[in-house]
Amino acid sequence: MIFKRKQQSPDLAAVVSELEQAVSARDGARTERAFGAVMNGLRSADETACVSAGPRLAALVPAFPPTGPRAMLATAAGFCVERGADPAACAEPILDGVRRDLLDALEFARRWTAAGDGAGELPEPDENIIDEALKARLGGEAHEALRLALAWCSVEQWQAPALAVLCRSASVRRQHAETLIPVCRDLAALERHDLKCLAYALAVLDDEPLVVLHRPTGTGFTIRIGGIGDNFQLHTLLAHVLIGGGHLPGTAPSAESVRLATDPSPARGRSGVVATGAFELFAADGQRIWNEGLPDDIPVVQGRRLLVLDEPAYRRSWNADRFFPMLPGTAELSSVLSAEEANAWFALTSPSTE
Structure with missing residues (x-):
């Protein structure tokens, strides 16, 4: 279970609508408030509400900024899948997000290594490493460097929503495994991330x-x-x-x-x-x-x-x-x-x- 349940939270359908409107308006402060309300609403939502909310939350994942809480939004959609939402309806935006962050984490590793300034092996995936010196080491535009660093630090957070859809649909596995397995294994081979569950789910054989x-x-x-x-x-x-x-x-x-x-x-x-x-x-x-x-x-x-x-x-x-x-x-x-x-x-x- 991704989230524990809690009583006395707002109506889920209403707060999801507010989040959709905030994202559409590109209002950062409003989006942040609505996102918090959604996370709170999920704790007391019944199965019927989760079935409806799951695909709507998943559809918002691509619209969230790469430096925002996309993995947490995907986790919210994954929680709805655990409660009965259609995994196939939620899978594509979630697994596309997984692939983007895997690729960004690999690009982080490439740039870190290419810098070649004797700073040693790849760092642990901890956001405490992100500072101006790290961004300078990665090179390129500052926002892009931040995106790559955040992907390096947070890619494991995508496993829970990925497993929610992969483990509940053979068709989802057949559609997405081929593109995700190579990048997942490449990143795991660097031995800085525990991606065993994701790698195993992608490798499940069907029929x-x-x-x-x-x-x-x-x-x-x-x-x-x-x-x-x-x-x-x-x-x-x-x-x-x-x-x-x-x-x-x-x-x-x-x-x-x-x-x-x-x-x-x-x-x-x-x-x-x-x-x-x-x-x-x-x-x-x-x-x-x-x-x-x-x-x-x-x-x-x-x-x-x-x-x-x-x-x-x-x-x-x-x-x-x-x-x-x-x-x-x-x-x-x-x-x-x-x-x-x-x-x-x-x-x-x-x-x-x-």
């Missing part, structure tokens, strides 16, 4: 065919997956489909761990339920696929993601709660491969490197 080979039995399967936040969740669902479905030997995951992975209702808090590993996961080239990673880490071989399951080297377990509480995972058996088909896929694999 994705997966070839799964079980080395101990020489059998193979095609499984269609979607909405899976990490490989812990994938591991549980593979064991559920293949062991629980009677296709492989072993101990199937508990009904509760499967429910936690697949329940359409958002998860509420930590469950304490433990899932136990049934396999070791490997890529076709023998490299390990880590449970801490993503289904997107599984390489594509001849047009299909190819995953090899082997006997676990030792017993391992983990908390069964899914990475994204609001995003249920799916894994459905499409087919059991014939011996000939399985052997053809096995021929494309190498022994594990461990």
Whole structure:
């Protein structure tokens, strides 16, 4: 939940209208007052009010100045999505804002490094670093330098509204992930921002065919997956489909761990339920696929993601709660491969490197 609820706040529809008018009039003081009233109004608004307000608030994001509280406005729209507003109707302005700030943060890093005055590594993303010396180091027009510095310092604030729309709509993920993943990963690689949640949400696979080979039995399967936040969740669902479905030997995951992975209702808090590993996961080239990673880490071989399951080297377990509480995972058996088909896929694999 982005905001905690509080009683006795103004009517949300009215204060959103006031904010729209203030933004349209380009009245800074009026906009600031209206924005505060909106943030206050959200705390007591019911679901019906949030459903209506979400797209209206999202539509205002591009009109806010880059040096203003755009991320907080996007967060307000994201809160409305959490309360039932249409994620697809709110997604484009929110995710366009995410992309702009990611690019601006990368440009900040480029200019900081290019200055080359021996000031050392990239600074921490803290607004206390913004002063006249920093603006001079970045060069260019002062307002632009301020925009880049603010993006560097506040880009993590976009994660909450981004997750609100990405985790509630496969169509939103399909439409925006391709353009956002490269810039998100480029900025994360600089190791100054924690963008793990955003990166994971963008990498979620939907309606994705997966070839799964079980080395101990020489059998193979095609499984269609979607909405899976990490490989812990994938591991549980593979064991559920293949062991629980009677296709492989072993101990199937508990009904509760499967429910936690697949329940359409958002998860509420930590469950304490433990899932136990049934396999070791490997890529076709023998490299390990880590449970801490993503289904997107599984390489594509001849047009299909190819995953090899082997006997676990030792017993391992983990908390069964899914990475994204609001995003249920799916894994459905499409087919059991014939011996000939399985052997053809096995021929494309190498022994594990461990």
